[in-house]
Amino acid sequence: MRVRQGYRLPPEKERLLRKAIRLEWISIFFVLSIVLAMYLSMGASQAMKMAMLEDLLALIPPVVFLLAMRVRHLPPDEQHPYGHSRAILLAFLAAAAAILMFGLFMLTSSLGSLLRQEHPSIGHFQLFDWQYPIWGGWVMIAALLYSLTPPLILGRLKLPLARALHERTLYADANMNKADWITSAAAIAGVLGIGMGFWWADSVAAAIISLDVLKDGVMQLRTAMRTLMDQRPTDIFSGEPLGLEQTIAESLRSEPDILDVEARLREEGHLVGGEIFVVFAPEQQVAHRAQQLVAQAAALDWRLYDLIVMPVEKIQR
Amino acid sequence: MLVRFPVSAFTTAAALALLLVLSGCDRWPDDPRDSLAAAEQRGALRVGVVANPPWVEPNPPGAPGGMESELISEFADQLGLQVQWHHAGVEQQIEALKNFDLDLLIGGFSAAHPWQAEVGQTFPYFIDNRQDGARGKHLILSAPGENALLMELERFLFDHRDPQRFLPRLREASPP
Numbered sequence A: 001m002r003v004r005q006g007y008r009l010p011p012e013k014e015r016l017l018r019k020a021i022r023l024e025w026i027s028i029f030f031v032l033s034i035v036l037a038m039y040l041s042m043g044a045s046q047a048m049k050m051a052m053l054e055d056l057l058a059l060i061p062p063v064v065f066l067l068a069m070r071v072r073h074l075p076p077d078e079q080h081p082y083g084h085s086r087a088i089l090l091a092f093l094a095a096a097a098a099i100l101m102f103g104l105f106m107l108t109s110s111l112g113s114l115l116r117q118e119h120p121s122i123g124h125f126q127l128f129d130w131q132y133p134i135w136g137g138w139v140m141i142a143a144l145l146y147s148l149t150p151p152l153i154l155g156r157l158k159l160p161l162a163r164a165l166h167e168r169t170l171y172a173d174a175n176m177n178k179a180d181w182i183t184s185a186a187a188i189a190g191v192l193g194i195g196m197g198f199w200w201a202d203s204v205a206a207a208i209i210s211l212d213v214l215k216d217g218v219m220q221l222r223t224a225m226r227t228l229m230d231q232r233p234t235d236i237f238s239g240e241p242l243g244l245e246q247t248i249a250e251s252l253r254s255e256p257d258i259l260d261v262e263a264r265l266r267e268e269g270h271l272v273g274g275e276i277f278v279v280f281a282p283e284q285q286v287a288h289r290a291q292q293l294v295a296q297a298a299a300l301d302w303r304l305y306d307l308i309v310m311p312v313e314k315i316q317r
Numbered sequence B: 001m002l003v004r005f006p007v008s009a010f011t012t013a014a015a016l017a018l019l020l021v022l023s024g025c026d027r028w029p030d031d032p033r034d035s036l037a038a039a040e041q042r043g044a045l046r047v048g049v050v051a052n053p054p055w056v057e058p059n060p061p062g063a064p065g066g067m068e069s070e071l072i073s074e075f076a077d078q079l080g081l082q083v084q085w086h087h088a089g090v091e092q093q094i095e096a097l098k099n100f101d102l103d104l105l106i107g108g109f110s111a112a113h114p115w116q117a118e119v120g121q122t123f124p125y126f127i128d129n130r131q132d133g134a135r136g137k138h139l140i141l142s143a144p145g146e147n148a149l150l151m152e153l154e155r156f157l158f159d160h161r162d163p164q165r166f167l168p169r170l171r172e173a174s175p176p
Helices: A011-041 A046-057 A060-072 A087-115 A136-165 A168-195 A201-228 A244-253 A286-298 B007-023 B035-042 B067-079 B090-098 B147-159 B163-173
Strands: A124-127 A130-135 A258-268 A271-280 A304-311 B044-049 B082-087 B104-106
Touching: A011 A046, A011 A060, A011 A136, A011 A168, A046 A087, A046 A136, A046 A168, A046 A201, A060 A087, A060 A168, A087 A201, A124 A136, A124 B147, A130 A136, A130 B147, A136 A168, A168 A201, A244 A258, A244 A271, A244 A286, A271 A286, A286 A304, B035 B044, B035 B147, B044 B067, B044 B090, B067 B082, B067 B104, B067 B147, B067 B163, B090 B104
Parallel strands: A271 A304, B044 B082, B044 B104
Antiparallel strands: A124 A130, A258 A271
């Protein structure tokens, strides 16, 4: 059986990829430290619990991304002639569906405690069996302030890397990070509201947080589905077509021995594969030329990989 | 890399809001249902009692005996308040506490009590090492979300959580 050739990133992209991997490890470290801080301070607050669980969900994109890096390096083999680049997208899809479900669960549970008029009690701060003469709410706010900053900075750092590497998982992660501060700010408002004597403040904040989780879930799910569905290559920021089809057609059409040309491309994770349909002038060494044309087309963009030139008699216009 | 998000604007707004909030309240945290203020106006705390010697030994219609009853009497004294003792079964008392018809409920409750989600509770003011886990952590139940009252009671408990106060009588009541 004929399997695909393995793909190697250009060196400068490889450097960016290493940076992205490092950022994701740093992300995991901060998420874990934030979750620990929240857990130790949360007490009985609904909003704190929700904010903590949301922070826990923020582990999913970096973990999926890092797993993807491991699988992606495997070369295509007899069992997987098209390579392994998509295995991880299934995990990403499942994780996105889980986030969506979780958002729904959070929304119903916080609306439920609003309906039941549950009044949250926050007394002195307790750590296991030790008590401290300070209101527990202040400690929660301190933990939330800590949880606010790292994602904000990491999200900003990841965005340009996501675009340069054409990594949708990384992009979704960066966006989730960027939106995380809203969660923390809502939870802070909820705790302050309790301090002012508004029992509902906490549940309302939790409901707002759950809406944010729902939004994350929908965004991740759409990202995963698009990437799995062989969509036309598009910009990961704007969703506009990259126009690689035209670039290839224009480049090849200037060749004297080519009468007509058309390309059909698909996204395979961070790479772009596809077919080029070519009408050759008569009496050409078709096989030889076809290989030359593949090389010419693949040089047009770093993402282009495993293109096929298909000689055809005529292109329907 | 520059973080262009308006963090400074956000923190300034948050700090201003916090100042506004703190200046508008004489109690922090405040009671949503004003339990503490109402008790001060009434001149008395409404305390439910559930029999559980040696912690609570009801003696209707008079003041109950027992270590927790004494603790509450001292707390009320410190606030300059009387105590209205309410006698009923535990389910009625929990219901009354949830409906803010009581301020506090005593009955030798431990951290293992089954109404965690429905009512408020203090931190464990005494840990009985002879009982395992949460069963040995003694606490007092309070009206749900009435955080000013809860904080006031806990501040009192900080100074009165001396185990020597409870241990001898506990040993006397139930010899090992």
